[in-house]
Amino acid sequence: MDELVVELFKINAIKFGDFVTKVGLNTPVYFDLRVIVSYPNLMERLSEIIIEKVDFSDVKLVCGVPYTALPIATIVSCKSKVPMVMRRKEAKSYGTKKLIEGVFTDGDSCLIIEDVVTSGSSILETTKDLRSSGLICKKAIVLLNREQGGEDFLKENGIKMQSLLSMTDLIQILFEKNLITTKTKERVTHYISSNRVKSEALTLSLKEDRLSLSFTKRATYAKNNMAKKLFNVMAKKETNLCVAADLTEATDILNLAEQVGPYICCLKTHIDILQDFHPNFIKRLKEIAETHEFILMEDRKFADIGNTVQLQYSQGLYQISSWASLITVHSLFGRSILDSIIESNDDIGVFLIAEVSSSNNLIDEKYTTETIKLGLSYESSIAGVVCQNPLFRDFPGFLQLTPGVQLDSTKDNLGQQYNSPEKVIENGADIAVVGRGITKSADIAGSAEQYRRVLWDACKRRISEC
Ligand code: 5BU
Numbered sequence: 001m002d003e004l005v006v007e008l009f010k011i012n013a014i015k016f017g018d019f020v021t022k023v024g025l026n027t028p029v030y031f032d033l034r035v036i037v038s039y040p041n042l043m044e045r046l047s048e049i050i051i052e053k054v055d056f057s058d059v060k061l062v063c064g065v066p067y068t069a070l071p072i073a074t075i076v077s078c079k080s081k082v083p084m085v086m087r088r089k090e091a092k093s094y095g096t097k098k099l100i101e102g103v104f105t106d107g108d109s110c111l112i113i114e115d116v117v118t119s120g121s122s123i124l125e126t127t128k129d130l131r132s133s134g135l136i137c138k139k140a141i142v143l144l145n146r147e148q149g150g151e152d153f154l155k156e157n158g159i160k161m162q163s164l165l166s167m168t169d170l171i172q173i174l175f176e177k178n179l180i181t182t183k184t185k186e187r188v189t190h191y192i193s194s195n196r197v198k199s200e201a202l203t204l205s206l207k208e209d210r211l212s213l214s215f216t217k218r219a220t221y222a223k224n225n226m227a228k229k230l231f232n233v234m235a236k237k238e239t240n241l242c243v244a245a246d247l248t249e250a251t252d253i254l255n256l257a258e259q260v261g262p263y264i265c266c267l268k269t270h271i272d273i274l275q276d277f278h279p280n281f282i283k284r285l286k287e288i289a290e291t292h293e294f295i296l297m298e299d300r301k302f303a304d305i306g307n308t309v310q311l312q313y314s315q316g317l318y319q320i321s322s323w324a325s326l327i328t329v330h331s332l333f334g335r336s337i338l339d340s341i342i343e344s345n346d347d348i349g350v351f352l353i354a355e356v357s358s359s360n361n362l363i364d365e366k367y368t369t370e371t372i373k374l375g376l377s378y379e380s381s382i383a384g385v386v387c388q389n390p391l392f393r394d395f396p397g398f399l400q401l402t403p404g405v406q407l408d409s410t411k412d413n414l415g416q417q418y419n420s421p422e423k424v425i426e427n428g429a430d431i432a433v434v435g436r437g438i439t440k441s442a443d444i445a446g447s448a449e450q451y452r453r454v455l456w457d458a459c460k461r462r463i464s465e466c
């Protein structure tokens with residue numbers, strides 16, 4: 001081990017100074033094993049030491065925590081002849097792809113390999129995905145244990161962590177070899193003993209599956225103010241119903257809003273289908289929204305260059321920016337469309353359209369994936385995504401809005417496709433949009449109440465089952 005430590009020091013994998021760790025801690029010592037890929041002999045030696053240390057009798061597979069430990073895990077696998085699996089870091093966030101690559105069967109036990117452990121959160125994230133894919137993860141081997149609480153945190157989560165080196169060993173070796181001064185040794189020792197990461201804080205910092213969380217909890221994750229508000233309204237009124245007010249006369253929309261108001265979290269308009277638009281209509285609609293505590297969304301589906309969108313959003317007859325708290329936007333034009341909207345009004349909640357409900361639409365998987373990525377890079381302006389599938393389970397602060405919902409019908413004659421309320425909730429919807437299913441009903445209020453109940457019950461079931 002002494003030799004290895006000296007080698008690692010020489011290649012600059014161990015640094016002393018002022019650094020910030022992945023979990024946001026300031027540290028006087030930093031261990032960066034990424035450079036090791038440039039030193040094959042060292043990688044090989046390290047892998048051999050891992051193989052010597054680990055009892056492989058109950059290990060069927062190995063898995064490196066992406067990315068730094070991947071090359072080490074590969075060599076360990078080749079030398080020990082224990083097959084490897086790989087965890088995809090991106091799949092969970094951006095799509096429905098496989099989380100784990102490689103061949104395995106339910107119940108196979110998997111050894112996790114990691115370079116450095118501070119809090120243990122990276123190992124646990126990888127473990128969560130391996131476990132949800134049916135693997136058993138009880139053991140981890142790490143090169144360096146920073147002795148800041150990671151070992152205990154992992155133990156609480158059923159993982160026994162073995163390390164080749166502790167920070168105390170490492171500092172002692174470097175000191176004995178005259179590679180660091182007494183002052184550095186003392187500084188690091190003091191730092192380690194007084195900077196343990198709290199496991200409660202860690203549990204909170206782990207990304208959670210939105211499908212299993214209450215809306216009140218999710219409001220705390222939301223970075224967008226309108227999303228926060230929406231979550232709180234949903235929790236308070238116990239509703240995930242949004243009514244699409246696709247009517248062409250102002251009084252009809254106002255009547256509809258009065259009747260469905262108690263049962264909805266959001267009323268969605270297509271303002272340009274109104275025959276008799278007047279600013280007074282907006283004034284009255286806002287009053288009703290305030291009385292019944294729902295939020296107004298204009299489903300304008302902006303899609304143009306930034307300059308045109310800015311004009312469409314804040315000028316013209318409808319002055320959308322002055323009254324709609326939420327709007328829908330196509331991702332087709334990329335970042336400029338979002339920049340132009342935020343420049344006009346930074347207190348907006350944008351729903352980005354990632355998938356649509358109409359048959360034979362042209363959206364493909366890449367478009368959907370890129371839309372989610374775009375949304376994630378504008379966290380404070382994006383309230384959520386319009387889509388049909390649970391594309392972003394790892395981001396509890398975002399809402400999934402799903403249109404195409406009806407109890408009694410599966411399609412209309414112009415390409416619209418409907419799912420039942422239960423099905424859309426199962427497919428990840430947080431808010432379901434119902435238009436004609438309610439507006440064409442003989443008993444509008446009764447129908448809204450029925451949709452609210454069916455959706456809310458399905459949502460409660462989902463939260464408890466996930
Ligand atoms: P319906 O009457 O429930 O079919 O109305 C659905 C509403 O949702 C309507 O206003 C559409 O413009 C809107 N919609 C949709 O149906 N499908 C989509 O993919 C998107 C919006 Br995006």
